[in-house]
Amino acid sequence: MSNLVEVRNLRIEAKTDAGRLVEIIKGVSLDIADGEIVALIGESGSGKTTVALSLMGYARPGCRITGGEINVSGRNMAALSEKERARLRGTDIAYVPQSAAASFNPSSTIMEQVIEVTRIHKLMPPERARQRAVELFRALSLPDPEGIGARYPHQVSGGQLQRLSAAMALISDPKLVIFDEPTTALDVTTQIDVLKAFKSVMRAGGVAGVYVSHDLAVVAQIADRIVVLKGGEVQETGTTAAILSAAQHPYTRELLAAFEPKPRQAHADADAGTKQLLRIDNVTAGYGAVRADGLPLIRAVDSVSLVVEKGRNLGVIGESGCGKSTLARVIAGIHPAAAGDIVFDGKELQRAARKRSQDQLREMQIVFQYADTALNPAKPVEDIISRPLAFYHRLDRQARSKRVDELLDMVRLPRTLRYRHPSELSGGQKQRVNFARALAANPKLIICDEITSALDTVVAAAVIELLKELQRELGLSYIFISHDLSVVEAICDEIMVMYNGERVEQITPDKLKAPTHPYSKLLFSSVPKLDPTWLDGLVRDPELVSQYGHR
Amino acid sequence: MTIARATTSRRSFLGHSYSLVGVVAALVILAWTLVAILAPYVIPHSIGDIVDDDYFGPMRQGLWLGSDYLGRDMLSRVLMGARYTVGISLAAVSIACFSGVVLGMIAAVTGGWLDTCLSRFLDAMNSIPSKLFGLVVVAAVGSSIPVLILTLAVIYIPGAYRFARALAVNINTMDFITVARVRGESTAYLIGSEILPNIIRPVLADFGLRFVFIVLLLSGLSFLGLGLQPPLADWGALVRENIGGLPFAAPAVIVPSLAIASLTISVNLLIDNLPQKIRDRDA
Numbered sequence: 001m002s003n004l005v006e007v008r009n010l011r012i013e014a015k016t017d018a019g020r021l022v023e024i025i026k027g028v029s030l031d032i033a034d035g036e037i038v039a040l041i042g043e044s045g046s047g048k049t050t051v052a053l054s055l056m057g058y059a060r061p062g063c064r065i066t067g068g069e070i071n072v073s074g075r076n077m078a079a080l081s082e083k084e085r086a087r088l089r090g091t092d093i094a095y096v097p098q099s100a101a102a103s104f105n106p107s108s109t110i111m112e113q114v115i116e117v118t119r120i121h122k123l124m125p126p127e128r129a130r131q132r133a134v135e136l137f138r139a140l141s142l143p144d145p146e147g148i149g150a151r152y153p154h155q156v157s158g159g160q161l162q163r164l165s166a167a168m169a170l171i172s173d174p175k176l177v178i179f180d181e182p183t184t185a186l187d188v189t190t191q192i193d194v195l196k197a198f199k200s201v202m203r204a205g206g207v208a209g210v211y212v213s214h215d216l217a218v219v220a221q222i223a224d225r226i227v228v229l230k231g232g233e234v235q236e237t238g239t240t241a242a243i244l245s246a247a248q249h250p251y252t253r254e255l256l257a258a259f260e261p262k263p264r265q266a267h268a269d270a271d272a273g274t275k276q277l278l279r280i281d282n283v284t285a286g287y288g289a290v291r292a293d294g295l296p297l298i299r300a301v302d303s304v305s306l307v308v309e310k311g312r313n314l315g316v317i318g319e320s321g322c323g324k325s326t327l328a329r330v331i332a333g334i335h336p337a338a339a340g341d342i343v344f345d346g347k348e349l350q351r352a353a354r355k356r357s358q359d360q361l362r363e364m365q366i367v368f369q370y371a372d373t374a375l376n377p378a379k380p381v382e383d384i385i386s387r388p389l390a391f392y393h394r395l396d397r398q399a400r401s402k403r404v405d406e407l408l409d410m411v412r413l414p415r416t417l418r419y420r421h422p423s424e425l426s427g428g429q430k431q432r433v434n435f436a437r438a439l440a441a442n443p444k445l446i447i448c449d450e451i452t453s454a455l456d457t458v459v460a461a462a463v464i465e466l467l468k469e470l471q472r473e474l475g476l477s478y479i480f481i482s483h484d485l486s487v488v489e490a491i492c493d494e495i496m497v498m499y500n501g502e503r504v505e506q507i508t509p510d511k512l513k514a515p516t517h518p519y520s521k522l523l524f525s526s527v528p529k530l531d532p533t534w535l536d537g538l539v540r541d542p543e544l545v546s547q548y549g550h551r
Numbered sequence: 552m553t554i555a556r557a558t559t560s561r562r563s564f565l566g567h568s569y570s571l572v573g574v575v576a577a578l579v580i581l582a583w584t585l586v587a588i589l590a591p592y593v594i595p596h597s598i599g600d601i602v603d604d605d606y607f608g609p610m611r612q613g614l615w616l617g618s619d620y621l622g623r624d625m626l627s628r629v630l631m632g633a634r635y636t637v638g639i640s641l642a643a644v645s646i647a648c649f650s651g652v653v654l655g656m657i658a659a660v661t662g663g664w665l666d667t668c669l670s671r672f673l674d675a676m677n678s679i680p681s682k683l684f685g686l687v688v689v690a691a692v693g694s695s696i697p698v699l700i701l702t703l704a705v706i707y708i709p710g711a712y713r714f715a716r717a718l719a720v721n722i723n724t725m726d727f728i729t730v731a732r733v734r735g736e737s738t739a740y741l742i743g744s745e746i747l748p749n750i751i752r753p754v755l756a757d758f759g760l761r762f763v764f765i766v767l768l769l770s771g772l773s774f775l776g777l778g779l780q781p782p783l784a785d786w787g788a789l790v791r792e793n794i795g796g797l798p799f800a801a802p803a804v805i806v807p808s809l810a811i812a813s814l815t816i817s818v819n820l821l822i823d824n825l826p827q828k829i830r831d832r833d834a
Contacts, residue, residue, distance in 0.1 A: 019563075332733050333733060334729055334732070334733055353732065353733045353735075354732070354735070356735075358735050361733060361734060361735045366730070366733060368726040368729075368730070370726060373725045373726040373727065374725075374726035374727050374730060375727055376727045376745055376748070376749065377749065378748030378749045378751075379748065387731075387734075388734060391734060391735070391736065392734075437730070441734075
């Protein structure tokens, strides 16, 4: 056996609640050589995580490995008993989950959890394990490698926690590490540090890896080979360079095309951009006790001013915790501002939504990031979309039904979808329903809070195209909040960069190459490029990183 | 409450899947409900008539469940007892759950001082031992069916409130509630149309559980002599008045005990095995 991992004709079945068997992995074969990092890439539901987990002989509840072989260093994981598998897990094969924050136990120290696996498998004495952990912390360029182990998970940042979970996986010197979207939940500026750390540790140890992701640019930096999955089947396999430069399969090309959205064409109707739709002046909002000066203790948004013109779009960009979502909630009146003015369509708005008039509420709609929680799971799509029609426009049943059809057409969803519940829709479909509900109000301004962040690249690109199209037809304005520069670049006329609750810079997309503020420079340079050599060649100003990065 | 286990055998019908245990439990409940409705028309003897020469008579032709401590027909008394046990408990649990759930959702949606006041007041209510509360009420205003229903309802409102509020607070943090709020929706719409559909299943399960508690509490009160007054008797009262038959293994004490057990266990099994909607549309 030449390769570390040889998967042959793997089949996995899932059982639905009606007792029907569905084949979710349809004969996947792949090889991983010693020390090689292979990326599994595809949209959600493509089976990439299921394949990765099966390398540990694990199938999620309700799923069953029904056929094929999974040879990992000569042993067929599919045929081993659960006890034998347990012996291999954590020693030969380790796993780094997507959300490190959810996989650390908040009530015990990091060190205890990192060396836990050596205790379970009796690999080495605890003293030796601690030394080994500190070495790994250093290799993963974690700050204070000697002391960080004594902290609790909530005392370190998300990027650090993700690197600590890699340390946890690597402590037993595994032959294979499975990374399940480890950087998806991180900011771009943090993602770089984590990727760099992973890459150097894996290279140094000669450890083979499986890297599950939907982000082609991230994968390009770390993987030797890429396996593209769709619908439980391998679409294409090739070296990273080959896939990026000469993709054969249409789905791979679609993925590549989606990664670089077409830049927005210059605005045709110049006169549309003359009238102010929304102006906010020196708005401050935050959380915690109100102090003597009437301002909250923790200011999430600090004296921010902005202007949105009719028919034009403003992008707000920044890392998580910079106050961009709070700003959206302040404008919508969900989180009333502590100070400042909001002028909408020539009229001063009350700070709290419940004091605003129904028309004012109607004309400004907000669309949230997670369509899962923004749609009532107990109602069919029809009821969800028709509620604003009944509430704002007082349409009767027949008119509502007709309008729901129109709205579904507008967001490019089949009309038959109206009878379904949100749980029966895909992520992209849910986000379209979410958007259709906002459109149902006939708004002038739609605040989009990270609406593409939970979507796959291809789906997100389609949603962005849809937004542009609707804007041309309906003359809407968007405030587009995102941490993803390429998304904002594709749709916005102006881009505002936020850092630590303050507006640091406002620029237009064509000047993106030359930001003036240091934080914008750091942020823009941290967005991964499709070029596989980008990460290795990236030189960042250490002063900038220490000032703005969260290491 | 338990989540339906995959191990119980389930069969599907009309887009729902059922388990056998749940069907049997539902049939038992249905049977007792029919008995409660039809009892006056089917009982062979009036519940007050002394028809046997002996007390604690055995089962025999004509007196299918024997006779009680005064020689009255036990079958008639158990059948009529179903009426009081099921009827009073159902009325009480409906009032308790309806008020508790509505108040709980209002508290969760409104928050602030209303939530605090309601919660503290109902917590205080909850701290009064239920039997003691029943004792005091009956001593003060006397025992009658409406008083019993209201007392039982009041005793179980705080529990229903706490349960519904806990569920509603979770739903209240969801984005779709925020969306409805910035749309300008009223509290009535929020609780009735956005929150209730999402908590209705656990609330129904809680309804069943609380029904069982009320049957047991009513039987307990009757056993203490605080419930229905003679010659009317619910199952708890039947157990109490015939307790003297225990040394003789008289059916008069065993049958009403079995009746209480069969009803409460069936309700429990039913709420653990409610039919589940099948979401898989291609099946």
